Amino acid sequence: MNQKYIYSLIAVLALFLIAYVGSEAAGLQILFGIILPYLAIIAFLGGFIVRILDWAGSSVPFAIPTTCGQQKSLPWIKPNAIDNPTSTGAVVLRMFFEIVFFRSLFRNTRMGISNGSRVFYKWEIFLWIGSLAFHYSFLTVILRHLRFFIEPVPSAIILLENIDSFFKLEFITHIFQIGLPGFYLSGLILLAAVTYLFLRRIFIPQVKYISLAADFFPLFLIFGIAFSGILMRYVIKVDITAVKELTMGFITFHPVVPKEGISGIFYVHLFFVAILLAYFPFSKLMHMAGVFLSPTRNMANNTRAVRHINPWNYPVPVHTYEEYEDEFREKMIDAGLPVDKMPDEKPEEITADQKKEGKE
């Protein structure tokens, strides 16, 4: 047993109980349906802004782009523009591939030892696949939920729903039934991907060693969100019209708790989402913004062409060569040392000297 994930699991189970008991037994629908979600959004936006402003005020002391390809060099050596960007355009391209396709995860390797002594590196693609599946299914799920916040539902969301429910999966048992409403692939992929991301933290020893409670908690929480959502859609049905009444009232700042009442599973789902939002700015989930601000990715590798000034540099009193020469020019000339700038304040002396030299 690993304390780190047990603590996270217990935390998420406690949150589930709080929301379920609070909304079902204690009748705190106003608290769980209106007050906590608003507070969560305030915490999310406020925390996000504070965090970003803090980061924006931070210095970038050194040019530290990480590179994975040939630097721009002599004209007959082909540079790798994306993996070793030298221009802003190439950096934008590199960032695009990083943010949209998780390019650096694609290069993930795993080290191993064969025959007792030989070190080898193996391409390990599953983290990349798992991450892509997780992030994009989560994005799809979030966008799909816009149907609860916009009335009438825009055609783009309807199109997304149609694509998501492309596979007409049908499954009828006594306990649950899938088919009507249509089966959404993104929900299943999200649940599968978050399960994979959790299992790799349990089964790969090195990853388990570096995993903390703060790594497990968001995974359990997102698992809870996806699971309660799927449960609500296919097993414990809720009155979706009443749900939209609540969400529309919420989004237009005329909050209402529908008279008909909504099942406790909905309030659990909503409470999990509120916790995730409020937790977001104070956690590792801020990699959402952090990926844009990574100096190892968003800087051009052009330090030989452009000097990177460290903002930490304090003014150092320096004595430049020009000042040195100004101070000692006459003595240098007397000593026969070469000078950059010939003195012109005493033209007669120079001409006299030159005449002398000419005569000699």
Add this chain to the structure above:
Amino acid sequence: MNNKNKIITGLIIFIGIITFPFWYNMGKAAPGIEPELSAKARAAKKCVRSASYMKAEHMQLLDAWRESVVRKGERIYVNEEGKQFNMSLSNTCLDCHSNKAQFCDRCHDYASARPYCWDCHIDNPKEKE
């Protein structure tokens, strides 16, 4: 190196996107919707099951009905009170709820549900009356 302006521009864009539903709905009222019962449905007082069950689970009931009728050939549904019904969307459900536009569509459009029931059952003669 100072990227403060770029970062703050990005932050403003992000906040704009994330709060999109709030400012999109700014100033709009969000009245709930109420499906309109036809005279016959109102007179019947009770549906096949309770109203709260039907609100949340009618699609599941219809799916089970279709399974039963099409694949098992069983057409009789007995509800909790022992009352018997013919399992038929066109002849049982739409007999009372003959006003699709005011009853079915109102909630379906609101919740962005597009059931494929109507792919076949749209030529319901009761609607035309």
